[in-house]
Amino acid sequence: MRQAFLAIVLHDLALAWRRRGSVAASLLFFVIACSLFPLAVGPEPQQLRALAPGILWVAALLASMLSLSRLFVQEHADGSLEQLLLSPHPLALIALAKTCAHWLTSGLPLLLLTPLLAQQYSLPAAPALLLSLSLLIGTPVLSLIGAVGAALTLGVRGGAVLLCILVLPLCTPVLIFGAGAGAAADAGLSVVPQLSLLGACLALALFLCPLATAASLRISLE
Amino acid sequence: MHRPHPGPAVDSAAATLSARGLAFSRGGRPVFEGIDFELWPGQMLQLLGANGSGKTTLLRVLGGLLPPDEGELCWFDEPLRPADPDFLQSVAYVGHANGIDADLTGAENLRFAARMGGVDGSPERIGAALRSVRLDPSSTTPVRALSQGQRRRVALARLALLQRSLWLLDEPLSSLDADAGDLFLAQLSTHLHSGGMAVVATHEPLAGAAQTLRLQG
Numbered sequence: 001m002r003q004a005f006l007a008i009v010l011h012d013l014a015l016a017w018r019r020r021g022s023v024a025a026s027l028l029f030f031v032i033a034c035s036l037f038p039l040a041v042g043p044e045p046q047q048l049r050a051l052a053p054g055i056l057w058v059a060a061l062l063a064s065m066l067s068l069s070r071l072f073v074q075e076h077a078d079g080s081l082e083q084l085l086l087s088p089h090p091l092a093l094i095a096l097a098k099t100c101a102h103w104l105t106s107g108l109p110l111l112l113l114t115p116l117l118a119q120q121y122s123l124p125a126a127p128a129l130l131l132s133l134s135l136l137i138g139t140p141v142l143s144l145i146g147a148v149g150a151a152l153t154l155g156v157r158g159g160a161v162l163l164c165i166l167v168l169p170l171c172t173p174v175l176i177f178g179a180g181a182g183a184a185a186d187a188g189l190s191v192v193p194q195l196s197l198l199g200a201c202l203a204l205a206l207f208l209c210p211l212a213t214a215a216s217l218r219i220s221l222e
Numbered sequence: 223m224h225r226p227h228p229g230p231a232v233d234s235a236a237a238t239l240s241a242r243g244l245a246f247s248r249g250g251r252p253v254f255e256g257i258d259f260e261l262w263p264g265q266m267l268q269l270l271g272a273n274g275s276g277k278t279t280l281l282r283v284l285g286g287l288l289p290p291d292e293g294e295l296c297w298f299d300e301p302l303r304p305a306d307p308d309f310l311q312s313v314a315y316v317g318h319a320n321g322i323d324a325d326l327t328g329a330e331n332l333r334f335a336a337r338m339g340g341v342d343g344s345p346e347r348i349g350a351a352l353r354s355v356r357l358d359p360s361s362t363t364p365v366r367a368l369s370q371g372q373r374r375r376v377a378l379a380r381l382a383l384l385q386r387s388l389w390l391l392d393e394p395l396s397s398l399d400a401d402a403g404d405l406f407l408a409q410l411s412t413h414l415h416s417g418g419m420a421v422v423a424t425h426e427p428l429a430g431a432a433q434t435l436r437l438q439g
Contacts, residue, residue: 086286
């Protein structure tokens with residue numbers, strides 16, 4: 001079972017490498033979206049610094065939405081999803097593996113870029129790293145919740161927009177705690193409460209979302 | 223807790239796959255109803271019918287991708303549970319879509335299939351499976367650049383690799399040329415002779431089918 005999990009993760013990473021253009025596109029979107037705000041809001045350092053955690057988190061959320069729409073689409077079109085459903089492994093495990101690979105190719109690069117992008121907002125190094133830490137705990141939740149939406153909207157016309165409408169409201173707690181952690185870090189307060197809440201979200205999502213994704217995939221393929 | 227897999231040369235007193243009164247409807251309109259059959263080791267059941275007569279839907283019900291509305295499907299005389307791992311360990315399905323990733327090479331696709339199916343995916347076995355459908359195992363061309371017929375061959379090579387006892391095939395001959403078609407028919411007959419089973423949806427009758435179900439749309 002662990003072998004199947006690993007096989008899917010490695011397979012999806014290999015596929016992401018072959019399709020690296022689309023991975024790069026959502027990263028580029030994140031970089032551009034984050035860079036637009038300092039240009040639009042003005043060069044006032046205090047103001048930018050106060051806005052930084054919120055903007056970086058919203059941009060990360062939107063960038064992960066962009067990549068979510070391609071999570072199962074290709075597999076659905078070429079029939080490999082049927083083959084996965086017919087493999088003797090639990091579908092929830094397969095869904096978790098695919099979500100994991102999705103996070104490695106979409107969430108992880110975002111949080112590595114964040115300290116760099118925080119420089120545009122004159123955010124000092126320590127709060128910027130704590131902001132990355134909040135993304136480290138928070139972005140897997142976005143991938144997990146997003147996978148449920150991606151599975152539900154498979155084969156639906158206009159699925160990408162529907163996906164955003166479905167998933168974005170569910171992601172608001174993560175956004176609030178994540179941006180809250182960034183703001184608290186910048187104010188020199190303890191970030192433990194926000195990070196604990198994010199951790200609780202992650203634990204809940206890790207348990208529930210693969211099951212919901214599996215059920216949604218079965219419905220979508222009927 | 224594992225029921226025996228009907229591998230080659232396994233005799234079994236019970237019909238391996240049987241259906242009683244299977245019915246499925248979509249949007250209130252019956253796609254098929256009253257499907258009864260018993261499939262024994264070494265037998266092939268062919269599903270004949272015009273386009274839209276429900277052949278693909280029946281195959282998907284047999285593979286457990288769709289739950290039947292009525293009736294019962296049994297595997298070794300036991301009612302089939304949804305996503306029964308013992309059953310799935312014995313089934314290989316080739317549908318309309320080939321189920322291969324267009325961005326990977328044929329060999330990479332087979333290696334993944336072997337790992338997911340829990341069978342030996344050594345380069346020798348993958349090479350043998352690809353050579354059996356006359357494809358070059360050392361090719362670095364992604365499936366995307368192959369022709370429809372060659373993609374179909376990769377999907378059929380998966381059958382040779384996985385060595386499952388029950389094959390569910392949806393128009394396996396589509397987009398194959400005459401040579402590849404003959405090659406596949408030989409592969410199918412070897413499978414049946416070694417005690418395997420097959421349910422094949424096709425629009426033209428195949429030689430060697432023990433049973434035939436005609437579906438009316």
